[in-house]
Structure formats: C-alpha cells, structure tokens
Amino acid sequence: MSAVPEFPLQGVRCQLRRWLPDDLPSLVRHANNPAVAAQLRDVFPHPYTVSDGRAFIEYAAGGMPPTALAIVVDGAACGGTGVIPGRGNERRTAEIGYWLGETCWGRGIAPEALALTTRYAVEAFGVARLEAFVIASNARSRRVLEKAGYVNEGLRRQSFLKHGVLHDQCCYAWVTP
C-alpha cells in the first residue's frame, strides 16, 4: 500500500531525516525553551533535559516507518515534525505536529518542513487526510499551516488545558486533492 521515501527529504531551507543519537545536544539546546513548550502538549516538557532528549531519540528510533522526523538546518537538528496515524475507521487520517528552535524562526522553515512531512505521511502511511490542532492564539503557527495548504475547519472550544488555563484550538486539515 505504502512505500517509505528515502531520507533525507530535501527542501530548499531544510531537510528532514530520522533522529540520530548525535542530535542530542542540538535537540536539547533548541527544545529547552518555554516559548516552544507553551504551544505544545505536556509530553514536550519544560525544562527540556538531556534525559528527556535521550528518551525522545530512543523513542523516535523505534518507528518503522518513522513517525518523528528531525528538521535539519545547516547540518544541525533544530526542530521536529511528527505524524500520529489514526486507527480503525480513521486509519486514512493522521495528526501532524511540528516545532522549531527559536533561533530559526521567521525564515520559512516550518512551512517547508510541514509540506515535506505531509507528502511523507501520504507516501509512508497511505493517509488521505492530515489534521493539526493549534491553540487559537498561536497566530504564527496558524500562518504556517495556511502557507502549507491546510484549511481551518473550525474551533474546538476550551479543548486544550495548558498551565491550568483552558484554550480554544483550531482544527486545520489538508486532504489529498
């Protein structure tokens, strides 16, 4: 049904590949940032320790095809994308997520990484739909989704609890043309 594309997935601004043990220092340096963690599920901790990074890279190595990919800029892993394939009647749907180290923001890297991951998910997992849930006030990420061809399908009111506060989330989706 599906074929695993060859890595790296090559873009103009970045490339995507599997996480490697040697990525640990760069991962921790970029991930240990409250501005990044604030927009993500609590499974992405803050502070982000070496032990967190090591556990993540071990987890990421296990997927075949991999569901977590490193965003590599100038040879260093400075962010990540992830795909969570659905099950049962939703097995042609996957959730997609992403983050980027703050020193790399504003260079159009995340939209390219998102587009590469979208194509990857179609090829590797045979999905027809990808969806992303973004805190409604995260205007930067909403713009990233729009630039990658995702459409806002509506609001999931008070669906995201972060630091004791309930946030609305937008559901963005991309479907195969």
Ligand SMILES: CC(C)(COP(=O)(O)OP(=O)(O)OC[C@H]1O[C@@H](n2cnc3c(N)ncnc32)[C@H](O)[C@@H]1OP(=O)(O)O)[C@@H](O)C(=O)NCCC(=O)NCCS
């Ligand atoms: C969201 C994130 C991935 C953006 O990555 P990026 O590579 O910097 O994205 P871009 O370079 O395309 O810049 C973001 C876009 O948002 C725009 N933008 C920035 N701040 C904005 C704001 N406050 N309001 C509206 N748009 C804004 C930028 O102008 C740019 O759009 P443009 O190219 O049309 O000018 C990165 O900031 C990040 O990792 N944030 C923390 C984690 C996160 O939010 N992950 C997503 C969870 S759903």
